[in-house]
Amino acid sequence: MCLAHNVLIRGLNAIYLQGPNVKDPKDVTDFAFFCNAWVKTVHHHHDAEEKVLFPELQKFTQDANVMKENLEQHQKFFEGMFEFDRYMRELDRNSFDWNATKAKLDAFAPDLMRHLNDEIPTILSLKKYDSEGIRKVWKKTEDEAKGDVRLPNMFDTILPMVLGCADKTFEDGKHKFPPFPFFMPYLVDYWFAGTHRGAWRFCPCDMYGNPKPLAFAS
Template structure:
């Protein structure tokens, strides 16, 4: 019997640079690897929607799915807002190269409107109006551009090896602090459960168990507090909040 599909398809997960490259040789490899982990979280979330949404029929399940879709969009936006507000300008200042991330910024713009349409669909669609074919068309309009960006940005970060390693480390430290900041109004209620539920601690043989770089108690806080108000939505996550993969709920 063929294995049931999981959140590693239809969009293939990205290989982490540190799987084949020495992280100690330059901090850009650390940055590119951490970004790959983050991008794979976004990809798993997209795949988990793609795999399960066609099978959801019950009105309550549909309501939970649409909330999960909203959380996923917020997660993607939070990730890219952190890049645009912190990482990109800091890299320009550090490298003294205006526009060094302009190509990545342009890629953000390429899928922005499509993701906004997806967000509006998830917010405004009533459970009895939901049709997978309609939602699939909305996703298909932006997903290829998003995936291209997620894949190609890793090489842009690896190219930072031509600059001072400690300087790259400093820039990345500020970006990590910004990503963990509490400015987003739905950071704890929606974004953090979506992030934690799309981590896979077993990926690439379990060599990346340090991701995400959060204190040990965060999964407990998410499970027992932050995720309590929308427990039905987190059924669509492909992992538990400790990063352990599990079978998709709707298969």
């Protein structure tokens, strides 16, 4: 879960750090798509939690409130996040205003960060339960998150965003995340990411998990 959250946080950091320096209309268009792709990825992650992780944990632990607080936190940032998404989709690339954009981010980002941080202790508290049972629940959630190929924009939007924000050098590279087949980064890089290549300039990593300088950071 920490690794998935790190992807979302790196994407958010990339938006905050590069947004003030985006000026050219073409760059604004790519930046807006990057922001929309990030929202889709955040929503996809939390959708998998609500569909699979939370209800499966409730059943396994026989505790209806085991993830109650974390679920309630979703509602605190969803509205603001989707308003930010709408704002970026309707943006006039010739009159981009970073201060107005930042205000939209600031309206929900603190609640999102609080949720991402609070969820980790909740997950760690599950260590009192059978580890194999927890592993099965996590596997179901993982399959939900990566398995629905019918999801609109999965390949040309969500996968490039995830790969472009997944730092494989984290903790000396001991984690295999995201858990994709070895060929997936190549497939995304050479095929699917090409649809919106300009947007992935804003990613903090390349499609293979190698950190790179932020293209628009000051």
